[in-house]
Amino acid sequence: MSPPPTSHGRRADLDWLRIGALGLLILYHVGLAYTPWDWHLNSRHRFAAMEEIILLTSPWRLTLLFLVSGAALRLMSRKYDSKAVLKARFARLVPPLLFGTLILVPPQGWAETTAKDGYTGSVVDWWISEFSLKGWADGIPINHLWFVLYIGAYSLVAVALLTRPGWIAAAEAWLERVLTGWKLLVLPILYLAVVRQLLFPWFGLNNQIQHDWYNHASSLGVFLFGFLVVGRPGVWDQLERLRFVALPLAAVSVACLMALHANAGGNLLFGSVKNGMFAVVQWTTVCAALGFASRHLRAADTPLKRYLNDAIFPVYMAHQTLLVLALFVLAPRGLPAWIEVPLLSAITFSGSLLIYEAVRRFDLIRPLWGLKPRGPKPPPEPTPARLALMTAIRNDAAPVVEPAGARPA
Numbered sequence: 001m002s003p004p005p006t007s008h009g010r011r012a013d014l015d016w017l018r019i020g021a022l023g024l025l026i027l028y029h030v031g032l033a034y035t036p037w038d039w040h041l042n043s044r045h046r047f048a049a050m051e052e053i054i055l056l057t058s059p060w061r062l063t064l065l066f067l068v069s070g071a072a073l074r075l076m077s078r079k080y081d082s083k084a085v086l087k088a089r090f091a092r093l094v095p096p097l098l099f100g101t102l103i104l105v106p107p108q109g110w111a112e113t114t115a116k117d118g119y120t121g122s123v124v125d126w127w128i129s130e131f132s133l134k135g136w137a138d139g140i141p142i143n144h145l146w147f148v149l150y151i152g153a154y155s156l157v158a159v160a161l162l163t164r165p166g167w168i169a170a171a172e173a174w175l176e177r178v179l180t181g182w183k184l185l186v187l188p189i190l191y192l193a194v195v196r197q198l199l200f201p202w203f204g205l206n207n208q209i210q211h212d213w214y215n216h217a218s219s220l221g222v223f224l225f226g227f228l229v230v231g232r233p234g235v236w237d238q239l240e241r242l243r244f245v246a247l248p249l250a251a252v253s254v255a256c257l258m259a260l261h262a263n264a265g266g267n268l269l270f271g272s273v274k275n276g277m278f279a280v281v282q283w284t285t286v287c288a289a290l291g292f293a294s295r296h297l298r299a300a301d302t303p304l305k306r307y308l309n310d311a312i313f314p315v316y317m318a319h320q321t322l323l324v325l326a327l328f329v330l331a332p333r334g335l336p337a338w339i340e341v342p343l344l345s346a347i348t349f350s351g352s353l354l355i356y357e358a359v360r361r362f363d364l365i366r367p368l369w370g371l372k373p374r375g376p377k378p379p380p381e382p383t384p385a386r387l388a389l390m391t392a393i394r395n396d397a398a399p400v401v402e403p404a405g406a407r408p409a
Contacts, residue, residue, distance in 0.1 A: 011075065014071055018068050018069075018309070022065075026352075028057055029319070029320060030341070033327055034047050034050050041115055041116075043327065043337075044334065052261055052262055069151055070154070070227035071230035074230045075231075077162055082159050082162035085155075089152065094152070095368050096317060099368040100142070105143045106123065109130065110123045110126035143320060144319075146209070150215075151223075161227075175225075175235065176234045180234070180238060184239065185242060185246065185283065192283055193276045196214065196279055197270075197275045199217055202214075203215075253284060257278060311353060311360075314370060315352040318355045319348050326344055326347040330344060
């Protein structure tokens with residue numbers, strides 16, 4: 001039987017998975033600078049093999065993040081009603097989205113346009129252009145903050161479901177009853193494969209919420225899956241039992257996917273083989289990660305976990321701006337790859353953590369970075385010497401009680 005959640009209804013295994021997935025996301029974004037594809041900015045060093053290397057995480061990384069986000073929202077809903085959940089989601093997501101769009105994203109666009117198109121204006125000039133009437137008409141980019149927007153939209157769907165607890169209970173019970181044994185592996189793979197085959201060729205992944213239909217079918221699906229199964233012990237017991245099946249399947253399928261991607265004939269049968277293999281990698285890796293984490297990290301609520309879990313949102317918001325600006329400075333210098341790659345990675349990770357260390361100390365800006373305002377500090381614990389002094393003072397001030405029957409002289 002799986003161990004219970006940690007205090008306050010949190011599950012440390014889900015927190016660890018979120019932390020790990022964010023770390024991989026940052027490495028993925030660093031890797032995009034070295035692929036043959038056009039990214040915001042690219043290094044002068046391009047490696048053709050990076051196309052296959054990033055397939056190690058790209059099929060499943062965001063799937064895992066969306067699933068864990070849905071599960072976390074459901075755990076929150078056990079403590080608050082739907083109105084309180086909606087208010088908490090608004091306070092957590094909207095200020096960072098607005099702040100990031102206005103302050104963090106424009107420097108990325110400025111660096112990209114300066115490096116690629118020879119733009120000669122300052123960052124301030126770029127900001128004024130972006131938020132002019134013409135800039136608004138052309139659309140305001142949010143870059144990597146699309147994930148925050150999507151989590152907000154999917155949270156609205158979940159909050160709407162919270163107003164129908166009977167529906168949620170029926171869906172949870174149905175999923176626990178149906179997803180047993182091999183079906184927990186096969187049925188989600190079939191769903192993800194069909195969605196990718198039917199929608200990805202038409203819509204791709206564009207991160208524009210109004211017509212990102214493949215992404216919604218996949219990501220909203222796993223978000224709601226996490227929302228519905230997080231409290232079902234039977235599903236988690238199945239995940240733990242399947243972890244040693246899912247892990248080798250994930251390893252074999254990702255090797256096959258890399259081979260299909262590298263082969264010019266990999267799109268046979270209208271891409272169905274490749275899309276099906278993508279779905280196998282996507283779900284078996286998620287199942288393996290959930291199963292092993294549930295088994296070994298469910299109660300691992302360590303100080304390091306609490307620190308990193310608190311840092312996730314600010315680090316996510318800061319990392320891509322730091323990455324693009326660092327690449328803007330480093331790329332023209334012509335550093336060898338063995339110096340540039342670790343240096344770029346170190347600047348991105350350490351700079352993001354330094355920003356977190358700065359912003360977490362100021363209550364006024366914490367909500368802008370996705371951090372809750374700090375409550376009032378508890379009074380300090382008295383030292384032994386002060387405790388002894390306080391006791392002595394109380395004893396001296398205590399009224400003298402005369403014995404019964406005593407008379408004044």
